Amino acid sequence: xxxxxxxxxxxxxxxxxxxxxxxxxxxxxxxxxxxxxxxxxxxxxxxxxxxxxxxxxxxxxxxxxxxxxxxxxxxxxxxxxxxxxxxxxxxxxxxxxxxxxxxxxxxxxxxxxxxxxxxxxxxxxxxxxxxxxxxxxxxxxxxxxxxxxxxxxxxxxxxxxxxxxxxxxxxxxxxxxxxxxxxxxxxxxxxxxxxxxxxxxxxxxxxxxxxxxxxxxxxxxxxxxxxxxxxxxxxxxxxxxxxxxxxxxxxxxxxxxxxxxxxxxxxxxxxxxxxxxxxxxxxxxxxxxxxxxxxxxxxxxxxxxxxxxxxxxxxxxxxxxxxxxxxxxxxxxxxxxxxxxxxxxxxxxxxxxxxxxxxxxxxxxxxxxxxxxxxxxxxxxxxxxxxxxxxxxxxx
Amino acid sequence: xxxxxxxxxxxxxxxxxxxxxxxxxxxxxxxxxxxxxxxxxxxxxxxxxxxxxxxxxxxxxxxxxxxxxxxxxxxxxxxxxxxxxxxxxxxxxxxxxxxxxxxxxxxxxxxxxxxxxxxxxxxxxxxxxxxxxxxxxxxxxxxxxxxxxxxxxxxxxxxxxxxxxxxxxxxxxxxxxxxxxxxxxxxxxxxxxxxxxxxxxxxxxxxxxxxxxxxxxxxxxxxxxxxxxxxxxxxxxxxxxxxxxxxxxxxxxxxxxxxxxxxxxxxxxxxxxxxxxxxxxxxxxxxxxxxxxxxxxxxxxxxxxxxxxxxxxxxxxxxxxxxxxxxxxxxxxxxxxxxxxxxxxxxxxxxxxxxxxxxxxxxxxxxxxxxxxxxxxxxxxxxxxxxxxxxxxxxx
Numbered sequence: 001x002x003x004x005x006x007x008x009x010x011x012x013x014x015x016x017x018x019x020x021x022x023x024x025x026x027x028x029x030x031x032x033x034x035x036x037x038x039x040x041x042x043x044x045x046x047x048x049x050x051x052x053x054x055x056x057x058x059x060x061x062x063x064x065x066x067x068x069x070x071x072x073x074x075x076x077x078x079x080x081x082x083x084x085x086x087x088x089x090x091x092x093x094x095x096x097x098x099x100x101x102x103x104x105x106x107x108x109x110x111x112x113x114x115x116x117x118x119x120x121x122x123x124x125x126x127x128x129x130x131x132x133x134x135x136x137x138x139x140x141x142x143x144x145x146x147x148x149x150x151x152x153x154x155x156x157x158x159x160x161x162x163x164x165x166x167x168x169x170x171x172x173x174x175x176x177x178x179x180x181x182x183x184x185x186x187x188x189x190x191x192x193x194x195x196x197x198x199x200x201x202x203x204x205x206x207x208x209x210x211x212x213x214x215x216x217x218x219x220x221x222x223x224x225x226x227x228x229x230x231x232x233x234x235x236x237x238x239x240x241x242x243x244x245x246x247x248x249x250x251x252x253x254x255x256x257x258x259x260x261x262x263x264x265x266x267x268x269x270x271x272x273x274x275x276x277x278x279x280x281x282x283x284x285x286x287x288x289x290x291x292x293x294x295x296x297x298x299x300x301x302x303x304x305x306x307x308x309x310x311x312x313x314x315x316x317x318x319x320x321x322x323x324x325x326x327x328x329x330x331x332x333x334x335x336x337x338x339x340x341x342x343x344x345x346x347x348x349x350x351x352x353x354x355x356x357x358x359x360x361x362x363x364x365x366x367x368x369x370x371x372x373x374x375x376x377x378x379x380x381x382x383x384x385x386x387x388x389x390x391x392x393x394x395x396x
Numbered sequence: 397x398x399x400x401x402x403x404x405x406x407x408x409x410x411x412x413x414x415x416x417x418x419x420x421x422x423x424x425x426x427x428x429x430x431x432x433x434x435x436x437x438x439x440x441x442x443x444x445x446x447x448x449x450x451x452x453x454x455x456x457x458x459x460x461x462x463x464x465x466x467x468x469x470x471x472x473x474x475x476x477x478x479x480x481x482x483x484x485x486x487x488x489x490x491x492x493x494x495x496x497x498x499x500x501x502x503x504x505x506x507x508x509x510x511x512x513x514x515x516x517x518x519x520x521x522x523x524x525x526x527x528x529x530x531x532x533x534x535x536x537x538x539x540x541x542x543x544x545x546x547x548x549x550x551x552x553x554x555x556x557x558x559x560x561x562x563x564x565x566x567x568x569x570x571x572x573x574x575x576x577x578x579x580x581x582x583x584x585x586x587x588x589x590x591x592x593x594x595x596x597x598x599x600x601x602x603x604x605x606x607x608x609x610x611x612x613x614x615x616x617x618x619x620x621x622x623x624x625x626x627x628x629x630x631x632x633x634x635x636x637x638x639x640x641x642x643x644x645x646x647x648x649x650x651x652x653x654x655x656x657x658x659x660x661x662x663x664x665x666x667x668x669x670x671x672x673x674x675x676x677x678x679x680x681x682x683x684x685x686x687x688x689x690x691x692x693x694x695x696x697x698x699x700x701x702x703x704x705x706x707x708x709x710x711x712x713x714x715x716x717x718x719x720x721x722x723x724x725x726x727x728x729x730x731x732x733x734x735x736x737x738x739x740x741x742x743x744x745x746x747x748x749x750x751x752x753x754x755x756x757x758x759x760x761x762x763x764x765x766x767x768x769x770x771x772x773x774x775x776x777x778x779x780x781x782x783x784x785x786x787x788x789x790x791x792x
Contacts, residue, residue: 036660037660038660132662135660136660136661136662193650194650195641195644195645196641196644196645196647196648196649196650196666196668197636197639197640197641197644197645199650199666199668199669200632200636200644200668200669200672201633201636203632203664203666203668203669203672203673204629204632204633204636204672206662207628207629207632207673207676208604208607208629210662211604211607211608211625211626211628211629212607213609229607230607232603232607233600233603233604233607233629236596236599236600236603237597237600237633240593240596240597240600243593244593245591245592245593245728245731248591248592248593248596249591249592249593251592252592253592254589254590254591254592254595254699262697264432264433264434264531264532265532266528266532266602266606266689266693268599269696270592270595270599270696272592272595272596272599273595273596273599276596276599276600277599277603280603293662297662300665300666301658303650332641332728335641
């Protein structure tokens with residue numbers, strides 16, 4: 001069985017309200033967040049990070065949208081795990097998303113658990129964690145909250161919005177909901193709607209969480225419990241979908257763990273088993289189980305065409321935004337065909353779009369990994385857009 | 397959450413010892429089953445079905461090997477579910493595996509829960525269900541037990557062995573372990589070894605079972621419990637891998653269940669969700685959780701090359717068996733590349749082999765579904781082999 005230790009659950013619950021090493025924008029009762037579910041969320045807060053300096057024209061802002069299990073600690077040491085930011089490879093001085101040149105903002109999404117209001121946050125009406133009382137949210141809600149953050153920061157137009165996976169969904173939603181506020185958009189390993197297979201995988205993860213008696217109908221934080229086993233199983237299953245058969249074969253094959261023969265037991269005989277168990281157990285140390293339910297649900301509901309008479313092209317009709325769509329050959333969760341569909345819709349809508357399919361065996365997770373071709377594409381696309389935008393080229 | 401009702405667990409436990417509507421071969425202490433784990437299993441029993449009539453030369457026997465969650469009720473109504481046999485499309489009078497012509501034997505595998513000895517059976521030493529005291533078994537052990545059943549039935553040589561998925565693994569193992577006892581072999585949607593990705597998916601399923609507190613360290617039958625939620629989650633996850641993205645899209649797409657708008661809740665909003673939940677809840681009515689652990693483990697351990705100096709070709713060197721290897725284009729669990737590897741190894745070993753890749757969007761499960769091309773291939777291959785074998789052609 002997965003060894004899950006004992007939990008710093010109280011600390012995680014505190015992180016949801018008072019995030020360490022984060023900026024926090026607070027929105028009071030006068031500025032509610034209008035949700036697709038038909039209710040208003042107020043008060044609420046957004047935890048975020050910034051890197052670099054906003055120029056006098058306020059024209060060099062780049063918004064980074066994180067994926068399902070990511071957060072706003074994109075280019076700094078993570079306060080909970082102590083690990084590097086999840087896109088430090090891409091973001092920094094002289095890097096493709098250049099902090100010497102751009103003002104980078106990365107907010108934690110609505111529904112998450114690292115400082116932006118979500119199910120682990122305190123419900124002001126009860127003084128206890130929201131749990132399942134938290135309203136179900138959508139990708140559009142996440143983006144609407146981010147637009148309020150930009151208003152707060154007095155940034156009218158983003159130079160660029162970039163993100164992978166669920167982050168890429170937000171990028172597409174930004175371009176659809178606020179076309180005049182987005183100069184350039186970079187959706188990576190994304191889709192305009194979640195497929196039946198992806199919904200199915202998410203549903204298994206949710207059922208794994210909800211099958212854990214420690215989930216307590218979503219009230220585990222109030223009751224001092226934590227569905228660690230269920231969440232670990234959900235993460236293990238999801239993690240397989242982020243990789244590829246080829247990558248798993250290359251990394252692990254059928255290699256035994258610390259031995260040369262099978263044990264004829266249910267121990268983690270194979271390296272791939274102990275790797276997965278580690279993925280499960282480390283995830284529960286940093287993530288809230290209910291947030292996992294809410295964010296997977298938001299991804300499942302995502303379907304841009306549904307909001308535009310069934311046509312993705314309508315969503316981007318007459319858009320002035322320049323797009324760069326990126327996919328990876330071995331990504332079977334958001335396959336290249338999904339990215340091609342985005343490109344076709346953008347073309348049909350008359351938008352400017354370039355497209356790159358990167359050859360790699362790393363699967364969906366390639367957008368988070370050392371992938372030089374991705375870095376070159378992001379750099380090239382932003383450099384070109386910056387020239388058009390008239391942003392100064394930094395001296396080196 | 398999945399509605400799992402209450403369980404006829406006692407009935408299922410009884411089925412393991414005294415299977416209804418089944419033949420049972422009992423092997424006493426004088427005939428132990430030698431297991432790869434280095435121990436002997438005795439006494440043990442094999443539940444099986446037969447269809448058709450064994451000819452005087454005892455030369456028309458066809459062995460059918462079932463898959464992970466199948467059993468020996470291959471061409472009769474299932475005593476627990478009341479459903480048709482899992483290969484009734486293929487087996488019957490005038491059908492591709494013709495009961496007017498062949499004597500068909502289908503045994504329940506060692507480690508299963510429908511009457512052949514497995515973890516749900518009574519351990520004669522304790523008078524209680526084996527649970528995790530049952531030794532870990534392999535595909536080779538399953539085949540070794542089947543060979544003992546054939547000895548019991550005084551069948552020296554099988555006219556054919558056929559099976560899909562884990563059944564296909566047994567077919568390959570039969571041809572490797574007992575080449576002179578197999579005239580023709582039909583491995584469908586199979587592989588000579590389980591891939592890292594497949595081991596990973598199995599491990600998630602096992603962890604889902606073991607994460608359920610009702611599993612009770614494997615002692616649930618003794619303690620009157622049943623890890624229904626964990627097993628249902630395992631089944632839901634596995635079921636996705638048996639289908640294909642295209643099939644799920646064709647069957648369900650993003651259709652909502654009984655409504656036209658999302659509920660903004662964690663109910664089964666999408667049809668694919670309620671379909672999966674049904675798969676999970678119906679599975680636990682007929683399957684034993686520990687059997688699921690043992691049989692997935694057996695598949696993970698399967699690696700024919702490992703027993704033959706790392707070479708699959710060595711396993712089949714000089715084989716007189718004629719093979720027909722079948723794969724399906726949309727099967728991503730046992731992809732065509734796995735079947736091609738079988739064919740290459742058979743070619744390298746000098747064996748007779750034909751190969752067919754069937755174009756379908758039905759995924760791995762295609763071997764169990766209405767697939768006319770498969771039916772035609774099975775019929776044609778067996779007809780041809782029967783001519784060589786000198787079996788009479790039935791009058792119609």
